[in-house]
Amino acid sequence: MATSKMHFTGQISDFDLRLLRVFKVVVESNSFTAAGVELNVSRSAVSASMLDLEHRLGFKLCERGRSGFSLTDAGRQIYENMQQLLDSLDTFRDQVNAIHSSLKGDLSIGITDNLITVRQMRIVNSLQRLKREAPDVKINIRMMPPNEIEKGVLNGFFHIGIVPTAREHAGLEYIPMYDEKLGLYCGEQHPLFNTPEIELTPKSILEHDTIVPAYAQPEYMQHIYRKHKIAATVSDREGAAFLLMTGCFIGYLPTHYAENWVRENSFRRLLPREFDYSIKYTAITKSGNHSDLVLNSYLTALHGTEY
Template identity: 50%
Template structure:
């Protein structure tokens, strides 16, 4: 008899489950219905298992089905093995169901109105899996989010891809489109199609006081900056005065556009896209709460839902 030295593979487990069903059904014919595979496929599987183990497991033929002595022992060991696997699965699931601890997450301002709800859905799923998990959200500028993740005060952050820091891991999350906007009280609100991009310098503009990529800076270049704001809400405040034009993400401006209080200016020319990513610290200690959050977040990437 040869020794069983190699590791138990997924294929071995599949065949062992077939063998268990055959034994419990009392033969190949009844197992065929239970397993929903052909008798020939069952026969091949049992023969493969016998070859793998190096001895005969059962008698099959006109005289009926019966286990050999070795087959009876293999059946008992199979029950133990499959039971252990199920116990392992149950114990791991219990860990997830009893998640404990905190999730400290830093988010750049004004993302809640994005048309995709990946963060919202993920936070809901985390709460369902770990009712006792305490979620702490900090709405802070991107540089503070990065610093918080690097120094360990934050487990995860959500930031625009303005620069890549070597100590962080990045996973793409959102793409955000921005356009140039004016309010209904601004002279450009009723301007016709004759407006040229060169005319924009004649109007006061609010520019962001936070870091931007060279591509985004190029979009702001033709504007006459007479005001700045540290976040998108500040930019919206100044646009709504009717005295300034400025760039806003479409999802932020949408409520005012819908109400007729804002409109985009030269939308074919004055727009840009910002990529947002989640960031985590490289080499951070394993954290089941964070790992569960990231796993749930990954599952939303193929199930994006609009409001």
């Protein structure tokens, strides 16, 4: 007796599942044409998918022609078995989602101050997605200078941090977030505030007392600040805004953060073409920290959030 040839070997692929789902629609529509309408493809595309599936399985699934559409005996068996397979996949998906929704624990995040006004709302949207998918997770946010956040991630105090990229540590992994533009500003009581634009020059601006961050800066930012007359340091942007309001200093602020004060005519942006610069923001996690389900759920939300 001849041995039957094994046609359906190897793992079930995504392509196989797609073909089976086409077959399901064909059976339930009782027509290739109606299935094409349901799937929003042409009748010929449905026919090609059915031929691919029959070739993959090694037998004919249905009769089609002038006499109409009908399943073969093998087609009826495949349809029943396929239903069990797709139901099992749906059950698996529901079980995975249940794991997410039953997640418990803490997510501790360190964030550099005053990022709430960044127009790309990746932090807000990813936290929203995490809360919806894992409602029992407790979210803890701490606002700190970037170097303190880096230390906190390295020593396990934070699961994740959002910081400007100053230097890369061997013990951290980095996820690009977005660029942030900074401009040079003075307050309304500063002598430069009412100076006509035509009279402003880089040299005249650089003569004024300047605020700089107290935390570590990458070399390109150090180069920018070395040109200025450094007269004050601050740990965060709010501290810089306070000093700008005194009228005694000039200093850099993110343009998104300073926007409202400029609109209210309280701050003035000085020679943007000469003094504006950008910094890159990244999300940082401790290297090899891949076993924490809460962190992994948040990273999935973060990767899936663009705005």
